[in-house]
Amino acid sequence: MANPMYRQIAESLREQIESGALGPGQQLRTELELREQYGASRNTIRDAIKWLTTLGLVETKPGQGTFVVQKIDPFVTTLTADPKRPGGAEIAVPGEDGYGEVDRSPAGQKRKLTYSDPQIEIQKADGKVAEHLRVAEGSSVISRHQRRYIDGTPWSLQTSFYPMGFVVRGAGRLIEAGDIRDGTVKYLADTLGLRQVGYRNWITVRSPDMTEAGFFSLPQDGRVGVFEILETAFDQTATPMRLTVTVFPTDRNQFIVNVGEVPAEQLITDNT
Amino acid sequence: MANPMYRQIAESLREQIESGALGPGQQLRTELELREQYGASRNTIRDAIKWLTTLGLVETKPGQGTFVVQKIDPFVTTLTADPKRPGGAEIAVPGEDGYGEVDRSPAGQKRKLTYSDPQIEIQKADGKVAEHLRVAEGSSVISRHQRRYIDGTPWSLQTSFYPMGFVVRGAGRLIEAGDIRDGTVKYLADTLGLRQVGYRNWITVRSPDMTEAGFFSLPQDGRVGVFEILETAFDQTATPMRLTVTVFPTDRNQFIVNVGEVPAEQLITDNT
DNA sequence: GGGTATTTGTCCGTATGTATT
DNA sequence: AAATACATACGGACAAATACC
Numbered sequence: 001m002a003n004p005m006y007r008q009i010a011e012s013l014r015e016q017i018e019s020g021a022l023g024p025g026q027q028l029r030t031e032l033e034l035r036e037q038y039g040a041s042r043n044t045i046r047d048a049i050k051w052l053t054t055l056g057l058v059e060t061k062p063g064q065g066t067f068v069v070q071k072i073d074p075f076v077t078t079l080t081a082d083p084k085r086p087g088g089a090e091i092a093v094p095g096e097d098g099y100g101e102v103d104r105s106p107a108g109q110k111r112k113l114t115y116s117d118p119q120i121e122i123q124k125a126d127g128k129v130a131e132h133l134r135v136a137e138g139s140s141v142i143s144r145h146q147r148r149y150i151d152g153t154p155w156s157l158q159t160s161f162y163p164m165g166f167v168v169r170g171a172g173r174l175i176e177a178g179d180i181r182d183g184t185v186k187y188l189a190d191t192l193g194l195r196q197v198g199y200r201n202w203i204t205v206r207s208p209d210m211t212e213a214g215f216f217s218l219p220q221d222g223r224v225g226v227f228e229i230l231e232t233a234f235d236q237t238a239t240p241m242r243l244t245v246t247v248f249p250t251d252r253n254q255f256i257v258n259v260g261e262v263p264a265e266q267l268i269t270d271n272t
Numbered sequence: 273m274a275n276p277m278y279r280q281i282a283e284s285l286r287e288q289i290e291s292g293a294l295g296p297g298q299q300l301r302t303e304l305e306l307r308e309q310y311g312a313s314r315n316t317i318r319d320a321i322k323w324l325t326t327l328g329l330v331e332t333k334p335g336q337g338t339f340v341v342q343k344i345d346p347f348v349t350t351l352t353a354d355p356k357r358p359g360g361a362e363i364a365v366p367g368e369d370g371y372g373e374v375d376r377s378p379a380g381q382k383r384k385l386t387y388s389d390p391q392i393e394i395q396k397a398d399g400k401v402a403e404h405l406r407v408a409e410g411s412s413v414i415s416r417h418q419r420r421y422i423d424g425t426p427w428s429l430q431t432s433f434y435p436m437g438f439v440v441r442g443a444g445r446l447i448e449a450g451d452i453r454d455g456t457v458k459y460l461a462d463t464l465g466l467r468q469v470g471y472r473n474w475i476t477v478r479s480p481d482m483t484e485a486g487f488f489s490l491p492q493d494g495r496v497g498v499f500e501i502l503e504t505a506f507d508q509t510a511t512p513m514r515l516t517v518t519v520f521p522t523d524r525n526q527f528i529v530n531v532g533e534v535p536a537e538q539l540i541t542d543n544t
Numbered sequence: 545g546g547g548t549a550t551t552t553g554t555c556c557g558t559a560t561g562t563a564t565t
Numbered sequence: 566a567a568a569t570a571c572a573t574a575c576g577g578a579c580a581a582a583t584a585c586c
Contacts, residue, residue, distance in 0.1 A: 063583030069345025198532025205522035250477035335564030
């Protein structure tokens with residue numbers, strides 16, 4: 001009896017969930033019913049439910065009840081692709097490159113990627129952008145931002161940064177709204193002779209900010225994290241030519257990295 | 273007055289933290305003091321602090337107080353390396369391959385990797401192992417498990433799986449305790465002629481289980497997630513020869529993926 | 545649309561337990 | 566041993582969101 005009562009109650013409910021007695025989407029008994037069932041006060045029941053909530057096992061809906069969470073069929077993105085392909089990896093501004101990529105879920109369905117028109121701004125490079133793009137902090141950069149969806153559900157938020165000098169040197173369409181035909185990679189090669197020869201993805205996980213939580217409909221308490229992937233693309237002189245920051249919720253995204261000779265992807269059903 | 277009081281109090285404290293008025297590691301005023309300061313009940317103050325806790329901004333210590341969390345200097349691991357190098361990527365059983373890898377933090381220090389002796393078991397392949405290793409579910413596999421540390425702090429938990437047939441065919445040392453000289457990749461090449469020509473990393477984020485939370489000293493409420501990286505290694509016939517599952521806490525780990533021609537790593541100080 | 549019952553959310557006060565100093 | 570500070574648990578009251586008639 002070392003454990004507090006609310007944890008024991010949570011454990012009891014957890015077993016019911018993981019054994020399948022309470023299936024995904026199913027409603028739990030109300031707090032008042034559980035209060036009688038376990039002989040505890042309503043506040044203690046609420047502590048148990050709050051615990052399960054932070055564990056991501058249940059969610060509460062005011063006026064309705066408490067429900068076992070549905071597991072989301074995850075999106076799978078391959079981070080390694082042809083370094084010279086327009087757009088680089090699949091995650092690299094596929095929208096701007098006119099690619100209607102398909103993402104394959106573990107269950108094997110093909111999915112449809114859509115994206116908003118790019119929202120373009122001229123910004124001062126903050127510390128992170130300046131360091132990865134190797135420009136002076138505070139210098140002007142072009143920012144192209146998109147919201148991206150798979151089958152209509154919010155998938156990722158992406159922002160690409162380019163040095164302002166690119167526009168001066170002849171790549172004026174970078175600051176025009178609307179997609180760039182054949183993508184920015186080809187456009188920069190054609191106009192400035194900048195060939196993308198490789199890129200580096202820097203993968204971190206952090207808590208979502210308010211904008212991200214809103215766009216992805218994540219719980220506001222920061223329980224669900226987001227991947228933040230910084231992709232730095234390099235030209236033939238090993239100089240950074242683009243920084244793309246993409247944010248994905250961790251609860252619905254997985255990534256694949258292939259190295260060396262690897263057979264085509266097996267479609268694997270994840271039954272964790 | 274749209275927001276509940278505990279959220280307003282949390283917001284007030286959050287601003288003090290993010291503005292720097294309350295520095296990392298610094299102690300907040302006690303619940304009783306805050307109760308008078310904000311004119312709320314102690315339970316409401318506790319709700320505000322609990323909210324900040326799930327946001328990962330503060331931590332509470334019984335008998336001591338509430339403190340602003342320290343940001344951890346993260347470990348950075350490169351997932352793309354020579355596919356034929358013993359051990360594959362840096363994350364691939366470097367311990368078993370006798371590599372004393374160094375990890376470079378954003379701040380640029382070199383760090384020392386240590387690891388426990390492998391703990392070896394014969395197990396039945398569960399669904400996940402069977403599918404990635406492409407063996408029948410329930411067939412025997414060799415499991416080699418290690419705890420890995422950087423500078424003495426827990427870094428990752430790693431388990432490698434090999435088909436049991438490898439031992440029958442002559443790779444008997446796989447089931448012996450202790451490190452294998454020159455690593456398992458070279459050992460399997462020497463004994464069975466299995467050359468590792470590539471590998472695939474499958475990156476997911478999930479909540480830690482009890483064992484993991486204990487080893488990494490993570491809060492038990494599952495607030496901090498863990499990376500689970502499944503590395504499947506392939507031999508020259510494109511057959512899976514090894515599955516390595518590695519678990520890293522997301523609060524102290526970052527990953528790098530290089531594609532194409534990429535300059536040597538810039539040491540970047542992350543001042544997010 | 546309105547009203548009512550149901551269910552979770554917020555807030556209070558109090559008492560006692562447990563960990564740390 | 567004592568003081569301090571957070572943790573658990575109780576009970577009660579009202580608010581807010583939702584569903585249903």
